[in-house]
Amino acid sequence: MPVQVLAIGKKKVGDVVTFAVPAGSASITIVEQIVSAPASAVFTDLGTVPNSAIPLEVTDSSGTTVYDQFNQAADPTQGLLYYASSAAGTGTITFPNTTAGLVRIAQSLPQGSWSFVVSDYLVPSFVSSDTVGGASIVGFDGTIPGPATVSQTLQAGVAVSIADLRAGAANCRPGSLVLDCGLSGALCCGADRTAYIAAHELGHFLGLYHTTDPDGTAFDSLSSTPTCACRSCARDARTCADASPRPASPHAMSAAECEAGASCGGGDNLMFWQLADASVGNLLDEQARVLRANPAVY
Numbered sequence: 001m002p003v004q005v006l007a008i009g010k011k012k013v014g015d016v017v018t019f020a021v022p023a024g025s026a027s028i029t030i031v032e033q034i035v036s037a038p039a040s041a042v043f044t045d046l047g048t049v050p051n052s053a054i055p056l057e058v059t060d061s062s063g064t065t066v067y068d069q070f071n072q073a074a075d076p077t078q079g080l081l082y083y084a085s086s087a088a089g090t091g092t093i094t095f096p097n098t099t100a101g102l103v104r105i106a107q108s109l110p111q112g113s114w115s116f117v118v119s120d121y122l123v124p125s126f127v128s129s130d131t132v133g134g135a136s137i138v139g140f141d142g143t144i145p146g147p148a149t150v151s152q153t154l155q156a157g158v159a160v161s162i163a164d165l166r167a168g169a170a171n172c173r174p175g176s177l178v179l180d181c182g183l184s185g186a187l188c189c190g191a192d193r194t195a196y197i198a199a200h201e202l203g204h205f206l207g208l209y210h211t212t213d214p215d216g217t218a219f220d221s222l223s224s225t226p227t228c229a230c231r232s233c234a235r236d237a238r239t240c241a242d243a244s245p246r247p248a249s250p251h252a253m254s255a256a257e258c259e260a261g262a263s264c265g266g267g268d269n270l271m272f273w274q275l276a277d278a279s280v281g282n283l284l285d286e287q288a289r290v291l292r293a294n295p296a297v298y
Helices: 097-108 190-205 285-292
Strands: 016-021 028-033 042-043 047-052 057-059 063-066 090-095 113-117 139-141 158-160
Touching: 063 090, 097 285, 139 190, 158 190
Parallel strands: none
Antiparallel strands: 016 113, 028 090, 042 047, 057 063, 057 113, 139 158
């Protein structure tokens, strides 16, 4: 299926942009990039946060509001469109990327004239750091999803550390995976780890969020992916970010905790935030459908 790219030129915040969606379209991706605006803003309650360019509203050809920056569903799986990336300067949003959106597009993506209101977006939920919960950061994605098929953007790629690429090469079993060798085992192959990290970051670039974010209070927009809430899955709920009082150093959920019981899952999913012995790279049907909706696949 061919990809149609519409270049709409420079617009101001508040401008309404209309575009035609042909019959039989599989998905829609909107990419905005800041031309002249601060890369971040400082708030008394949030501190310094990145300024991501993202529509204020997206409306389909029937007049239905698909996305509203200030009126999002409490359960992200039930909203038609989801955005929670923290990229400064460039924002990308693809429909469908939620359970409700996938149901909607299964009935056919509404053809005709769609519109969106140009805006930027201040996202407070992510903070860059050298470590998260004592773990090293070995991969990073510019924005979720990445601005696939669009060149000269500020967030157009992913970064993966190759520090472990040759680790364990002498003892590496042909065809072994993280599942076979385990990160703590002597036979664990660094090339497998690096490939796993690259696959995870490419999952972000193609539109997938973490099934559970590190603090166990935020989850992806797909109802089929297991979640791992800190309050019910951590060894000590008093250490959770949403505990009262909030701890000075909130607990980071581990893959082991998120495989410990029927109500705590996702540690084995490719899009879990942490690479650990429990990581086997599982992907579910809804995740695959979001990946296939990305224009980079076509």
